[in-house]
Amino acid sequence: xxxEDFTRLPFSFKIGDTLYHGFNGxxxxxxxxxxxxxxxxxxxxxDTEKTCISAIHSSGIQITVECSYYVEYAVFEWxxxxxxxxxxxxxxxxxxxxxxxxxKGTSPVLEYFLGDDSEDQKAMKPCSIDLNTxxxxxxxxxxxxxxxxQMPFYRLFFGDGGAVISVGWSGQxxxxxxxxxxxxxxxxxxxxxxxxxxxxxxxxIRTPLMTFxxxxxxxxxxxxxxxxxxxxxRWIIDCNLRLENGELFPPHCAGSTSWIYGExxxxxxxxxxxxxxxxxxxxxxxxFWWMDAGWYFKNPKGEVxxxxxxxxxxxxxxxxxxxxxxxxxxxHCAERNARTLLWFEPERITEGTLLAEHPEWVxxxxxxxxxxxxxxxxxxxxxxxxxxxxxxxxxxxxxNIDPLPxxxxxxxxxxxxxxxxxxxxxxxxxxxxWDTLLEKHPGIMLDSCASGGRRNDLETIRRSVxxxxxxxxxxxxxxxxxxx
Numbered sequence: 001x002x003x004e005d006f007t008r009l010p011f012s013f014k015i016g017d018t019l020y021h022g023f024n025g026x027x028x029x030x031x032x033x034x035x036x037x038x039x040x041x042x043x044x045x046x047d048t049e050k051t052c053i054s055a056i057h058s059s060g061i062q063i064t065v066e067c068s069y070y071v072e073y074a075v076f077e078w079x080x081x082x083x084x085x086x087x088x089x090x091x092x093x094x095x096x097x098x099x100x101x102x103x104k105g106t107s108p109v110l111e112y113f114l115g116d117d118s119e120d121q122k123a124m125k126p127c128s129i130d131l132n133t134x135x136x137x138x139x140x141x142x143x144x145x146x147x148x149x150q151m152p153f154y155r156l157f158f159g160d161g162g163a164v165i166s167v168g169w170s171g172q173x174x175x176x177x178x179x180x181x182x183x184x185x186x187x188x189x190x191x192x193x194x195x196x197x198x199x200x201x202x203x204x205i206r207t208p209l210m211t212f213x214x215x216x217x218x219x220x221x222x223x224x225x226x227x228x229x230x231x232x233x234r235w236i237i238d239c240n241l242r243l244e245n246g247e248l249f250p251p252h253c254a255g256s257t258s259w260i261y262g263e264x265x266x267x268x269x270x271x272x273x274x275x276x277x278x279x280x281x282x283x284x285x286x287x288f289w290w291m292d293a294g295w296y297f298k299n300p301k302g303e304v305x306x307x308x309x310x311x312x313x314x315x316x317x318x319x320x321x322x323x324x325x326x327x328x329x330x331x332h333c334a335e336r337n338a339r340t341l342l343w344f345e346p347e348r349i350t351e352g353t354l355l356a357e358h359p360e361w362v363x364x365x366x367x368x369x370x371x372x373x374x375x376x377x378x379x380x381x382x383x384x385x386x387x388x389x390x391x392x393x394x395x396x397x398x399x400n401i402d403p404l405p406x407x408x409x410x411x412x413x414x415x416x417x418x419x420x421x422x423x424x425x426x427x428x429x430x431x432x433x434w435d436t437l438l439e440k441h442p443g444i445m446l447d448s449c450a451s452g453g454r455r456n457d458l459e460t461i462r463r464s465v466x467x468x469x470x471x472x473x474x475x476x477x478x479x480x481x482x483x484x
Contacts, residue, residue, distance in 0.1 A: 002076070002101070003051060003067060006030055011065075011080060011207075012100040012189075015057055016091040021100060023063070027055040042246045044238035047071045060086035061093070061199065073235040077211040079168075084199035092198050098167075098191040098207035105159020107132050108179055108186045111225070113151040115141060116453035116470045123472045124151075124453070124483040131179035131186060139175045140193050143402025144423065145450050146170055146457040155228050158186060161216040162224070164232045165190075168209030168458035171427040172404050197418030205424045209459060240462050242438075244445045249465050254341065255279040256290035263309040264294035264343075268321045272329045280336055288394065289333045292343040295322065299354055310400075312345050313353025315382045317390070330391030339393035341447065341467075342386070346379050347430070348401045363422070364406035371425035376433045384440060395437070396467070399450035434463045 002010045009022035023030050034051045051067040062085050067078040080098060084090040108131040116123045129137060142149045152167035152175065167173045167190045174193040179186050191207055199205070215231055218224045241248060257275045261267040276289050294309035300316035317325045330340045347368040349355045356362060361375040369375060387395060407423040434446060446464035448455060452471030470483055 003053070006053070006055075009053075009065070010099060010101040011078075011210075012095065012097045013080075013082075013093060014095040015059060015061060015093060019095065023053075023055040026058050027063075028058070030055040039239070041238075041243060043248060046073070046239055056085065059091050060084060061090050070235065070239060073231070073239065074214045075211065075235050075239075076214075077168075077209055079209045080207040081204055082199065082206075083204040084201055087201050089201070090199040092196065093205075094196040096191050096195045096207060097189040099210040100189045102180075102185040102187050103156060103158050103163065104183075104185040105161070106184055108156065108158040109221075110137065110177055110186075111155040111157075112139070113153065115147040115149045115151045116451070116472070117149050118452060118471045121479075123470050131177065132181070134179050134181035136176070136178045138177075141172060141454075144172045144404030144407065145399065145402060145454040146173060146460075148402070148450075148454040152457055155225070156186065156188075157217075157221070157224065157228075161214065162228060163215070164213040164228055166209075166211040166458045167191075168211060169207075169427065170430055170455060170457050170459050171407075171423045173208055173457075192420055192424065195420035195424065197416070197421055205421065206428060211458060236461070240458070242445065242463055242465070245443055249445055250287075252287035253284065254288040254290045254467070255284065255286045256292060258292065262294060263292045265306060265309050266321075267291070267295065269324050269326065269328050272326075273332050276329070276333060276336075276338070286333075286336075286338045288339055288341050289329065290341045291326070291329070292396075293345070293398070295326075295342070298352055301354070304352070311350050311353065313349035313355040315344065315346070315379075315386065316354070317386060325386070326390035326392065330393075334391070340391065341394040341396055342390065342392045343396045343398060344383060345398040345400060346383070346433075347399055347403070363410040363426075367401060367403055367406040369410075369426065370429035370433060371422070372429070376429060376436065379433060380436050380440060383437065387441065387444070394445050394447055395441075396447040396449060397464075399455050431459055431463075438463065 006023045012019065012021045032051065032053045034049065037048045037050050039046055049069040049071060053065040056062045062083045064081040065078055069076050082093055109128060110131055111126065111128045114122055114125040129135065139150050141147065146152055146169060152173055154165040156163050156165060167175050169192060172193040175190040177186055177188055190210060213232055213235060215228050218227055257267060261271065279286055294306060295318060297314050297316050297318050298304045298306040298311045299314055303320065305318060319325060333340055347370065349362050349366055349368055361369050361372055363369050407426060411418060411422050447467045448460050448464040449468050453466060453469040456466050
């Protein structure tokens with residue numbers, strides 16, 4: 001019923017000074033197409049009803065809504081795209097809520113989670129709040145990484161059922177739950193935290209992916225809660241997790257030298273092979289040999305070595321330490337039924353590195369402009385070269401920088417009064433980079449890290465695994481198990 005009436009669609013936005021909650025008479029050429037898509041995986045087969053609604057505003061802004069309904073799972077999701085079809089700047093687009101809807105029912109309860117913050121008593125902590133008193137609660141992560149201090153996943157219980165909700169955005173999102181005591185409903189809105197400005201000719205932006213799983217109550221709150229958790233888990237596994245050669249990524253045992261060699265700053269082909277053998281000789285049969293930060297030149301020009309692992313921005317193998325470019329390590333591990341994992345951090349750029357010499361690819365002198373297709377192509381080619389030469393099986397991407405202030409600073413430098421557009425293009429560019437990398441290497445797995453677990457939104461989860469879920473206290477194993 002959410003998509004039957006074009007004038008009451010479950011999202012809202014302003015074009016100029018006019019607020020829209022769907023498409024009214026100001027839109028022309030409103031079209032809707034639908035089809036059923038069947039996905040067959042080794043562990044699951046499922047049908048999705050795909051719907052695309054396209055509408056063109058009188059100003060020339062085209063809005064496309066892409067919807068999917070997972071028939072067997074009672075999951076509905078959508079995202080919106082805004083495109084300027086004319087040859088001049090569009091009117092201002094603002095107040096964009098990728099979801100704007102009511103959940104009607106009595107006694108609403110919201111369950112949510114804190115995100116990763118490296119504090120062992122707080123990271124991933126589950127929380128609950130009774131909304132029955134007319135409470136309004138708003139959420140945003142800190143600094144532009146989507147699971148930094150807050151998680152974009154919620155369980156909302158109301159009346160005879162509830163919904164599991166995801167705000168799928170790899171940047172700065174917002175979510176708001178406003179319990180209307182008099183009307184017995186919870187008004188929910190969500191989207192990119194700030195998006196306000198005009199579209200340039202031909203420019204396109206998109207909203208977060210909004211996902212909702214509906215469930216009915218069982219006898220007893222705890223039973224309903226566990227059912228909601230299990231329904232969501234089943235859908236995540238069956239319909240979302242990336243497969244490796246048709247299979248779910250299995251449990252594994254990984255070994256590394258970590259701080260013994262200053263991450264990989266003082267590592268070599270030789271000492272990595274010796275360390276791997278030390279595990280094997282002590283009865284630990286490894287699935288992966290994990291090689292982390294510090295294997296690269298600070299700058300390949302003149303073969304400038306790094307001083308510390310955080311000097312990132314070149315991604316050329318330090319062949320003084322790794323004359324085989326890690327191929328000897330991978331071959332040695334393969335002979336003992338293990339594969340190799342290698343760490344990258346393409347979005348953080350430090351002074352004196354190769355990418356720092358390309359200011360057109362760098363925002364605020366330290367953050368990669370993932371909106372630039374030339375940069376993305378360079379990264380795909382460079383990463384592919386390292387992976388192929390080294391025989392690396394698993395690509396690990398870290399993200400040790402809060403991007404939001406750098407996105408904002410870059411926008412302010414142009415003085416165009418456009419807010420959130422750099423973020424929007426960088427987030428979609430990051431996803432495009434990963435999609436291109438996976439298309440070029442269909443058999444590899446990606447590992448998502450961001451100072452631990454600070455970028456584990458749904459869009460990221462669909463493309464990767466998270467092998468290291470938090471940087472919180474490494475030695476408190478009970479707490480780590482609870483987080484996992």
